[in-house]
Amino acid sequence: MALLLWLPTYISKEPIGADLVRMRQAFISRQSGERFLGYLVAQKMRLTGERTRTVNRPELVAKYGYDTKFAMHALRLGYEGIELMTSRRLTLPVAEPDLSTLRAVRSDQIDYQGALRLIEAAEARLRTVIEACTWNADIAAINEFLVQAHIRHWELRGMMPARLPLMPGLVQASRTP
Numbered sequence: 001m002a003l004l005l006w007l008p009t010y011i012s013k014e015p016i017g018a019d020l021v022r023m024r025q026a027f028i029s030r031q032s033g034e035r036f037l038g039y040l041v042a043q044k045m046r047l048t049g050e051r052t053r054t055v056n057r058p059e060l061v062a063k064y065g066y067d068t069k070f071a072m073h074a075l076r077l078g079y080e081g082i083e084l085m086t087s088r089r090l091t092l093p094v095a096e097p098d099l100s101t102l103r104a105v106r107s108d109q110i111d112y113q114g115a116l117r118l119i120e121a122a123e124a125r126l127r128t129v130i131e132a133c134t135w136n137a138d139i140a141a142i143n144e145f146l147v148q149a150h151i152r153h154w155e156l157r158g159m160m161p162a163r164l165p166l167m168p169g170l171v172q173a174s175r176t177p
Contacts, residue, residue, distance in 0.1 A: 002027075006090040016149050023145060026138035028088050033130040036081025040126065043074035044119050064108040071115040072106040078122025085129040 005024040010017070045051040047070055057067045079098045084090050094102060101118065104110045110118065154160040 003090070003092065006092050008092060016152060019145065019149075023138075023141060025088050026141040026145075028084060029135050029137040030130060030133040031137070033081050033085040033126065033133060036077050036084065037123070037126050037130060040074055040077040040081065040119070040123055043070065043077060044116075044123065047071055047074060047119075048116070064112075066112045066115075068106050068108050068115070071112070071119065072102050074119050075105055075115065075122055076102055078119060078126055081126045082122065082129060085126065085133055088135070 005021055005027070010021075013021070042051065047067070057069055060067050060069060076094060076098075079094055079102070080090055093099065101110070105115045105118065151160065
C-alpha cells in the first residue's frame with residue numbers, strides 16, 4: 001500500500017489519480033499491517049544492534065548516544081501501522097499526541113531506553129491489532145480499476161481496439177466506432 005494515497009494534498013491530481021485515492025481503502029488488509037510491522041521490527045533490530053548496525057547519523061550518536069532520528073522513524077512506523085489497522089485510514093503527517101512523542105524521541109527528550117520501550121509497546125499493540133484483523137484487499141475492485149485505467153489510457157491515445165479479448169471474470173469492453 002502506497003503512502004502517497006494518504007497525502008493531505010496533491011500538487012496535481014489527474015482524474016485517474018483521484019479515482020485511485022477514492023478507492024485507497026480497497027488496498028488495506030491484514031498484510032498491510034504486517035508490512036508496517038516488518039519494517040518496524042527491522043528498524044528496531046538495527047537500532048539495537050541485533051542486525052547490522054549502520055550509523056547514518058554519527059553526529060546524533062555522538063550527541064545523544066544513539067540515532068534519535070532512526071528511533072523516531074521506527075516508532076512512527078508503529079503508530080502509522082496501528083492507525084491503519086484500527087481505523088482503515090492513515091493521517092499524514094502523524095497527528096497529535098503521537099506527533100509530540102515522535103518529536104520528543106527525535107530531540108532526545110526521551111532517552112534511548114525510553115524510546116525502546118515506546119517502540120516495543122507500539123510493536124506489541126500493532127501485533128495485537130494485526131492478529132485481530134479480518135480485512136482482505138478488495139481484489140475485484142482493484143482489478144476493475146486497473147482494467148478501466150488501461151482502457152482510459154488507450155482511449156485518450158486513440159489506441160483502443162474495437163474489442164478487447166475476453167478474459168475470465170472481466171466484463172467485455174467494446175468501443176463504439
